[in-house]
Amino acid sequence: MSSDHLTRRGLLQGSAALAAASPVAAQAQAAAVATPRRNGGSAMMPVELTVNGREVHLQLDPRTSLLDTLREHLHLTGTKKGCDHGQCGACTVIVEGRRINSCLTLAVMHDGESITTIEGLGTPDKLHPMQKAFIVHDGYQCGYCTPGQICSAVAVLDEIKAGIPSHATTELNDVSLNDAELRERMSGNICRCAAYPNIIAAMRDVAGEKVA
Incomplete structure (x- = not known):
């Protein structure tokens, strides 16, 4: 085999070396390292919500539904997961004064917004x-x-x-x-x-x- 024969491995190694030398590639690599990922999935995103009058700051997979954010991340389990397809209404919450099915929307879509769940309407001592x-x-x-x-x-x-x-x-x-x-x-x-x-x-x- 001639010495100037280009192998697949050689091509990949050369491409990787050129990419690493590029300032743009270096910036992208640094950003990837700085941004946490969940099990190799989507990059986590910062989300700020006001839930029942309390500001919360979260790092979420952008695919996380508002329902799962409330239940799994904020432990507000009063909001129920029924069908998880927007057909039963068990997950209804009030966002910026409007009722929505929280299973059908992503938490990142409501960054900066105010959300009221059943826990925020009243307490056992002071019912709505x-x-x-x-x-x-x-x-x-x-x-x-x-x-x-x-x-x-x-x-x-x-x-x-x-x-x-x-x-x-x-x-x-x-x-x-x-x-x-x-x-x-x-x-x-x-x-x-x-x-x-x-x-x-x-x-x-x-x-x-x-x-x-």
């Missing part, structure tokens, strides 16, 4: 009015969906108060509080125990409406 109403009207049975139901119910009343229409709204200029509106807006929160009439009664109670 919606929590009290759920107890009074038996708005739960097994209780698994209840944190999401309550967070969603709180946000729904705020939506109606702000005049935000739904598919059940008949007059866009006059968003009224009625059972059809409440049922439509709460339809994304599934209760396998079928406590729906009691949930509606609890919401009407909090809204100051007469409960039949």
